[in-house]
Amino acid sequence: MSSLITRRHAIALGSGAIGALAAPHILSAAITTNLEIWGPPVGPSAVLAHAVKIGALTNVAPDAEVRVKVWRNPDELRAGLTSKNIALSVVPVQAAVNLYNKGFPIQLVNIMTKGLLYVISTNPEINSLQALKGQSLVVPFKGDTPDIILDRLLENEGILQSTDVKNVGTPIEAVQMLVSGRIEAALLPEPAISAAIMAGKQKGLSITRVIDIQEEWGKLNGSDPIIPQAGLAVTGSFVETHGDIIPALHDGLVQAADATLADPMAAAQAAAPAMKLPVPVIADSIKHSHLGAWKASELRGPVETMLTAMGEVDIKKIAGKLPDDGFYYF
Known part of the structure; x- marks a missing residue:
C-alpha cells in the first residue's frame, strides 16, 4: 500500500434540556484558558x-489559546460529547440530530460542507449510476449517510438489486480493494478519495472521480446539489457559559472557509x-469538498431532505422524527 495511505489515515463520521437550549443567549464568562474546537479527519477540520493560523478566531477568545483537535470515529465523538470532554465540534448532522431528539442538549450552529461524496473507479466508463449496474461497489460505514444516500439513488434508478454493493468498515479498506483490483468502484468521502488517487498513481493506476454524488442527489430531489453532511455543533453547557462568542465564532469560520x-x-x-494526512492529499481534497460556513437555518431545507431519506430507511437513525426549531442555533 502507498506510503500516503496507512491505517492511521482511516476515516471514520429530555424535553427540559431541549427547552433550555431555546432560551435567549446570555452574555457569558470570558474564556481565559483554552478553547478547544473538535472536528473529523475531513475537510471542515482544515477550515478550523x-x-x-490566519487569526480569524482571535477576537472570539482573545485571552485564550484556540486549539483544533480531531476525533477519529463517531464513537469517540459521542463519548466526548456525553462526557462533556467535547463541547464544540464539527459533527455529522445525523449524529447531532440523534442526540438532540433523545434529549441531549446540542444545537447545530452551521453547515461546513455541502457534500464530499464521489464514486471513484479505474474504469472511466463507469460514469453514471446506470453504469454501476452489475458492477461491484464498496461503501464504508454501513447504515450511515453515504450508504443510505447510495441506496436511495440506486433504488431510484431501479438497479439497487442488480448492483453488487459491499460494505467495509473504513474508507482505507475500500481504497485497498480498489487499488488491488478486487472491486470496480468505491463510494468514498474526501479526503480518502484524494488519497486513493495519489496511491493509484504510485502503482501506475489512473483512479478518477467518475460520479458526483451531490449532483445525483440534487437530480433525485429536484433541488440544488447539496448533501449537508456536517457542521459545527455546540452543547448546552457551552451555550450557558460562553454562548455570546458563538456568532463571532461562526463569522470567523466564514472568513476562514473563504x-x-x-x-x-x-x-x-x-x-x-x-x-494526520499528507499536505498534498488535504490540499487536493479541499477542492472537491464543497466547504464553507452557512448558518444552519439557511440550509434547513436540504438538512430535512437528507434526514427524511434516512428516516424512511430507519426512523431510529434520527431518533424518531425531524428536529424542531430548537435544534438550529440560528
Missing part, C-alpha cells in the same frame, strides 16, 4: 485549523498535524 478555498495548500499545511 486555517482559522487558527481563505481555505482561496489557498488550499496553506490550509492543508495548517491542518496536516491535526488531521
Whole structure:
C-alpha cells in the first residue's frame, strides 16, 4: 500500500434540556484558558485549523489559546460529547440530530460542507449510476449517510438489486480493494478519495472521480446539489457559559472557509498535524469538498431532505422524527 495511505489515515463520521437550549443567549464568562474546537479527519477540520493560523478566531477568545483537535470515529465523538470532554465540534448532522431528539442538549450552529461524496473507479466508463449496474461497489460505514444516500439513488434508478454493493468498515479498506483490483468502484468521502488517487498513481493506476454524488442527489430531489453532511455543533453547557462568542465564532469560520478555498495548500499545511494526512492529499481534497460556513437555518431545507431519506430507511437513525426549531442555533 502507498506510503500516503496507512491505517492511521482511516476515516471514520429530555424535553427540559431541549427547552433550555431555546432560551435567549446570555452574555457569558470570558474564556481565559483554552478553547478547544473538535472536528473529523475531513475537510471542515482544515477550515478550523486555517482559522487558527490566519487569526480569524482571535477576537472570539482573545485571552485564550484556540486549539483544533480531531476525533477519529463517531464513537469517540459521542463519548466526548456525553462526557462533556467535547463541547464544540464539527459533527455529522445525523449524529447531532440523534442526540438532540433523545434529549441531549446540542444545537447545530452551521453547515461546513455541502457534500464530499464521489464514486471513484479505474474504469472511466463507469460514469453514471446506470453504469454501476452489475458492477461491484464498496461503501464504508454501513447504515450511515453515504450508504443510505447510495441506496436511495440506486433504488431510484431501479438497479439497487442488480448492483453488487459491499460494505467495509473504513474508507482505507475500500481504497485497498480498489487499488488491488478486487472491486470496480468505491463510494468514498474526501479526503480518502484524494488519497486513493495519489496511491493509484504510485502503482501506475489512473483512479478518477467518475460520479458526483451531490449532483445525483440534487437530480433525485429536484433541488440544488447539496448533501449537508456536517457542521459545527455546540452543547448546552457551552451555550450557558460562553454562548455570546458563538456568532463571532461562526463569522470567523466564514472568513476562514473563504481563505481555505482561496489557498488550499496553506490550509492543508495548517491542518496536516491535526488531521494526520499528507499536505498534498488535504490540499487536493479541499477542492472537491464543497466547504464553507452557512448558518444552519439557511440550509434547513436540504438538512430535512437528507434526514427524511434516512428516516424512511430507519426512523431510529434520527431518533424518531425531524428536529424542531430548537435544534438550529440560528
